[in-house]
Amino acid sequence: MSVQHSKAAVPEATWIKSSYSTGNGGECVEVAAVSGAVLVRDSKRPAAARLAFGPEVWDEFVRLAAGR
Template sequence: MSVQHSKAAVPEAAWTKSSYSTGNGGECVEVAAVSGAILVRDSKRPAVARIAFGSEAWDGFVRMTAGR
């Protein structure tokens, strides 16, 4: 996992809001798939920072949280 502080060119259309985001000022998480990584950001502060996960790490995270 890494934090990206650069403003990499990821089109806004690439970002998908989590189905768990409430949309009323609560937790707003968005994800985007780019070459070799999954990016995660806070939709309320999209330009501040992004967390990048490798594909295997992201798959493990999704499998771990799917049973919740």
């Protein structure tokens, strides 16, 4: 069995770092909105795995995280 890892970038994505990121090596996340999804990645390891969420799920997460 052969496994191939895709190194394809998401060229249309504009990654936005969390406003809570201090640059001191803490836990930082970045998000990017692409067609039909919101992507989340570790800002310290941008080439590593990403999570993808549907827009409705992401909106609900943000609403709950904000306590609304």
